Amino acid sequence: MNELLRTLCDLPGISGFEDAVRDYIRTALAPFADEMHTDAAGNLVVFRRGRNRPKRRVLFAAHMDEVGFLVTHITEDGLLKFGAVGGFDPRVLLGRRVRVGDAAVPGVISIKAIHLFEKEERENVPAVSALSIDIGAADRAEAEAAVSLGDPVVFDTEYTEYGDGRVLAKALDDRVGCLALMELCQSDLLYDTWFGFTVGEELGLGAAFLAETLCPDRAVICEGTTAADLPGTPDHRKVCHQGDGAVLVYMDNRTVYHPAMFRAVSAAAAKIGAPYQVKEYISGGTDAGAIHVSARGVRCAGIAVAVRSIHSAASTASLADIRAMCDIARACTESEEIYND
């Protein structure tokens, strides 16, 4: 599991530029897939035949894209201005190493030195528009030789296991979900199951195209979710706790997950004795927001991994939590309530 997660997290793939992630997953799953195609939006759709035909068409979904940036302007000094793809707190960007474009040109997100700040600037968070990426170019012409407007930018963070079974990486949101789906695709399944590796989740759109064409009855969304179990956060706003098991979700800012599906996933987790917790603050959103209102309506469930410092250069998670999510997802593939109710 760990090596696969390392590979997935280290691949670049901001929204709209998921090619490297999709190519890797497609190649890895080709020997196992009964059907496989990429739709016009870029979603990778995999069908795995099970030992039985279920009453309901069930989709497991995880998004391939990660947060990042797009180059929007090159200054005369050879610095890159950029726009955010996905939600960011600018405070997490300063001084971060990044890679730009297909050539993975190294750079760093920079701002003028603290010595030069006016009083007001010191007391306020800079806007993304105040930041630049320095790729070491002497001027605009030299920068243009290396990068182009519209090039994607990803964090340059190497997957690292540390501490008490924890992992530090970029893109844990949502390569942990991709990992869970890949494990399922590579195993024998009780029922026919569809898998959707989706695009553009960080912009809120991609999975809608998939669900509109696939018309599933049920969907299980595997995700990374915010863990705010840090000092200074009141207990009721911590959302979930790293190391306390997979996170089952009943509601976020975009979706009230179907109560029967929430019960079914809870029962599946309890049946195998996998550690889980229930999300304790309503925040964020997942592909369920797009999927549940697609086609003829889709009953959705959510299984997540608690990710600290989500949407940053170095998000962290517990390997045991990731294992728990994979196991619960596996248990869901044998749930009568999900497949046949």
Place this chain on the structure above:
Amino acid sequence: MTDLYSLYTRLAARPVPSAFEAEGHALLRELLSGSGLTLSADNLGHFYAHRPGRGKRILITTHADASGIMASHVTEEGFIRFGLLGSLTPAALCDREVKFLSGLRGIIRSEKEAPSLASELYIDIGAKNRAAALRKVRPGDPALLCDAPHRTGNRLTANYVSPSLPMALLAALGTELSSLPGDADVTLCFSAAAEVDHGAVRTAAAACAPELCLLVDVTPSGDTPGSAEVCPVKLGEGPVCRLADKGCICQPAAVDALRSAARTAGVSLQEELRPAALSEAAHIHLAGSGIPTAILTLPVRGLGTALQTADLRDARAALQVLRAMV
């Protein structure tokens, strides 16, 4: 004559929260039993009552879910923290009583004098500690306001005038639809999850693929002291034809159909433009290959607060318009 008020009181006594609409389907089946309509429900919880016909396919829809709260955390002291399930504001919830689906009641209290976030509120269910509270409430349990509805003359006041009164309109139409003249193919839809996502109705609109849709909704009245409404409508002055809102400029043909029905029914419509308001029409008119959509609203005071007031005369006039539409 269908007893609209009776239907309203039954629906107002049994509101259901978003995603839990199935809890209310039994009541809808009971109210529409003997109507001769084909009743069904779908994946998301949209509930349909259908009268087949060889004429125009018409969808008349209103949402069936009520706004409330969703328990999210139980404190060591046994208080319930929660998130908002719909359009109620934190300030409106202070010191209000709520009821969970289990029947358990609690009082919402605030950490602050003027809360702006739901996370500054909590529910006291009288539990002595976390363990005792968790025996009664779990994260993911929804709760709704639970004041008894009351009537003063033609004025109806309740926690859930919306969605109960628009739902009563559709239910009233449903009970008599089979006996009304006209050959339109009519589907009445009590839609799900609108309080959380206006887009949920799109699946119903796409499935029905009507040639004309009428969304029945509520609208804030502008006839109260200090009201800053740009286009005020008044309680008791009749139902309202919304010409456009933030998400939908109603197609002229659909608006004409609504106005024509009102003329036939002898009902005078108020009219409104709501450039800052969103409704389910934003998603209905874009469903499938596009659906001409009109919006009929009832003026309501106190939308977004714990107590809403409407005028029964507006609702009765709206019912006459609906009869003429089909």
